[in-house]
Amino acid sequence: MILYILQEPILRTLNFEHRYNLKDTYRHKGLRKSLVKTIQEKGIKDKRVLEAILKIPRHYYLDNAFVELAYQDKAFPIGSGQTISQPYTVALQTELLELKKGEKVLEIGTGSGYQTAVLLELGAKVFSIERQRKLYQKAKVMLDELGYRPKLFYGDGFKGQPAFAPFDKIIITAGAPEIPKDLIDQLKPGGMMVIPIDDGSHQVMHRLIKSSDGSEVVKEEHGMFKFVPMLKDKASD
Numbered sequence: 286m287i288l289y290i291l292q293e294p295i296l297r298t299l300n301f302e303h304r305y306n307l308k309d310t311y312r313h314k315g316l317r318k319s320l321v322k323t324i325q326e327k328g329i330k331d332k333r334v335l336e337a338i339l340k341i342p343r344h345y346y347l348d349n350a351f352v353e354l355a356y357q358d359k360a361f362p363i364g365s366g367q368t369i370s371q372p373y374t375v376a377l378q379t380e381l382l383e384l385k386k387g388e389k390v391l392e393i394g395t396g397s398g399y400q401t402a403v404l405l406e407l408g409a410k411v412f413s414i415e416r417q418r419k420l421y422q423k424a425k426v427m428l429d430e431l432g433y434r435p436k437l438f439y440g441d442g443f444k445g446q447p448a449f450a451p452f453d454k455i456i457i458t459a460g461a462p463e464i465p466k467d468l469i470d471q472l473k474p475g476g477m478m479v480i481p482i483d484d485g486s487h488q489v490m491h492r493l494i495k496s497s498d499g500s501e502v503v504k505e506e507h508g509m510f511k512f513v514p515m516l517k518d519k520a521s522d
């Protein structure tokens with residue numbers, strides 16, 4: 286009996302690795318170190334963001350065909366016509382959020398779940414919405430197996446999550462055609478939203494800061510990026 290109790294966690298780990306082919310080797314860790322150096326050189330300063338990127342095995346969140354490339358600073362396909370964001374973009378969006386431990390964050394576009402994991406590593410309570418059913422299901426299993434406990438939703442991020450509002454911070458990980466009004470309404474006074482807004486050919490990273498009386502929104506611009514589009518309604522694939 287005692288032997289069984291001792292072995293049980295080991296068996297669980299082996300079973301998990303077998304099912305998802307998850308192994309984080311010294312080689313992966315070394316590649317992550319260089320990735321962190323690269324994004325630091327591109328201007329990311331927040332130590333907690335860099336530590337999260339160093340800690341999280343990004344290759345777990347990629348399709349098998351791209352695992353070898355996981356530590357390049359690039360976006361890659363994750364199925365359903367979507368991509369995992371480039372690590373620099375993930376880092377910049379997270380840095381702009383200026384997260385404090387315990388803050389409530391709404392993420393639009395769970396995708397692979399990688400950005401979700403970064404937010405959780407920074408101590409946020411994460412609510413994340415994905416409109417592609419398969420991606421939602423895959424991220425749910427993966428994050429749960431890795432021990433993360435976000436609240437994930439399959440739905441249309443334009444509508445936000447009024448039942449859990451207001452949020453301290455909101456992050457949108459797809460290119461928005463405009464600022465979604467429902468999301469502004471669900472932001473706390475003094476809260477911030479980081480959102481790439483489409484200008485026709487690129488997306489301009491915006492940080493929107495709601496005034497402490499809630500009556501005004503200040504807009505800042507933080508450079509041009511490439512994102513998949515933020516689309517209306519749910520998709521069943």
Ligand code: SAH
Nearest residue numbers: 369370394396397400415416442458515516
């Ligand atoms: N953070 C993710 C980014 C994935 S790409 C990652 O790094 O893996 C953007 C994601 O936003 C896609 O998965 C896409 O399906 C999703 N998306 C686009 N429009 C959406 C909407 N209206 N509501 C919820 N998710 C949306």
